[in-house]
Amino acid sequence: MPRRRIHPPTPRPRGLSLVELMVGLLVGLVVSLVIYQVLAGNEGLRRSTSAGSDAQQNGMFSLAIVAHDLRAAGWGLPTADTMVCARYFTYRDDGSTRGPVPDFPGAAPVRIVDGGSAPGASDRITMMWGSSVRASVADGLLQNVTAVPNGTAARLQPASKVALSTVGGFVWLTDDKNDCALVRITASAPSPLSPDTVILSHDPVAASAGLANYNPPDEAMGELAWPSTFDANPRIHDVGALVLRTYSVDNGNLMARDDFSSGTQVQVANNVVALKAQYGISDAGSxxxxxxxxxxxxxxxxxxxxxxxxxxxxxxxxxxxxxRSAIKERPDAATGQCAVTSVAPVSWPDGPAIDLSNDPDWRCYRYRSFETVVPLRNVLWANLA
Structure with missing residues (x-):
């Protein structure tokens, strides 16, 4: 009888034991934690690098645009030696408010308004320039001028052969009483009394937000105590198109306003927390x-x-x-307090102090200061010693 072959028993299939599963999960969690920490560190570094780059661009742009306008200050304006003014009269009506032109600097091509040392305080700086190359030339008038801009007596008739500002430009009206009134030319016509010259009108116009009126009507002249006549050697200075630009900081933004244009504030750059300025002065005659x-x-x-x-x-x-950096850094995990910045930034050594404590979270941001010196070259060229 044939012998039966006996096969060894087939092993039963086995899965992972509970211990092996727990070890695998633990290893996976450790690896995930390491990867997360690496990614979090890289993300924090990327955020800081990006924020630093944005802050540098904002700072360089803000400083460059203000410095550019400072270099233009004084161009196309009469010097204080050629147009002596004891009082300045200006007017602006934008359709909603009317009165003197805001922040008008008078004889100064640049005027700083100190913001003080209170938390969050910044300075305000205003600069003015014109477009005329003849601003320091005093053009005498053929007639005494009635300052009220309504009627024939308000027309400006130069006595010399001059090419004055086109319609829309500005002229200073003054005389030996040293009262100086700024008016805008609204019309120009050939003068029958003096060949090659023109008669200029400065009538009030309908004011709106897009087109302000710079010539006061009769009642406004009374309210603002404008001089009624210019009858002591009356003359005009042509300044052409005028720019009166004011820079300030408002709610973390660098703002600009041009009061001979729209008169509305526009944002120049964001994350700007302070603007500080000082005059550089010389001795008299230097x-x-x-x-x-x-x-x-x-x-x-x-x-x-x-x-x-x-x-x-x-x-x-x-x-x-x-x-200021655009991104707020995370507080310290141990203390819950921000430690990114511990000391307020400085304007320059021995310069105006900067206090950012109006923002309780100011230490959670990074800061950079950008500083420069701008010579007022138009003042230097005019040798206003």
Whole structure:
């Protein structure tokens, strides 16, 4: 009888034991944690690098655009020597408010308004320039001028052969009484009394937000105490198109306003937390800056409202803008407090202090200060010593 072959028993299939599963899960969790920490570190580095790059671009752009306008200040304007003014009269009506032109600097091509040292305070800086190459030429008039801009007596008839500002440009109206009124030309016609010259009109126009009126009507002239006549050697200075631009910081933004244009504030750059400026002044009769002063009333003099003599000593502007990173950094995990910034940024050594404590989270941001000195070259060229 044949023998039966006996096969060994087939092993039964086995899965992972509970211990093996738990070890695998633990290893996976450790690997995931390591990967997360690496990614979180790289993301934090990327955020900081990106924020630093954005802050640098904002700072360089903000400083460059303000410095550019400062270099233009004073161009196309009569110097204080050629147009002596004891009082300045200006007017602006944008359809909703009317009165003197805001922040008008008078004889100064640049005027700083000191913001003080309160938390979050910034300075305000205004600069003005024109487009005429003949601004310092005093053009005499054929007639005494009635300042009220309604009627024939308000027309400006130059006595010399001059090509004056086109319609829409500005002229200063003045005389030996040293009252100076800024008016805008609304019409130009050939003069029958003096060949090759023109008769200029400065009538009020309908005001709106898009087109302001700079010539006061009769009632406004009374309210603002404008001079009624210019009858002591009346003359005009042609300044052409005028720019009066004011830079300030508002809610973390660098803002600009042009009061001879729309008159509305526009954002120039964001994450700007401070704007600080000082005058660079020389001794009388000199062009060399030997002192920096804030626009305040203090031991150095009254630079909040400087006199004409002191204005001639201003030769340069020192300017600083402080930029904040756009991204708020996370607080320290152990203390719950932000430690990214512990000391407030500075404008420049021995410069105006910067206090950011109006924002309780100011330490959670990174800051950079950008500073420059801008010589007022148009003042220097005019040799206003």
């Amino acid at each position: 062009q060399i800056v030997n002192q920096w002063v804030s626009a305040t009333l203090g031991p150095a003099g009254n630079w909040a409202t400087p006199s004409l003599v002191d204005l001639r000593r201003v030769k340069a502007i020192r300017l600083a803008v402080v930029i």
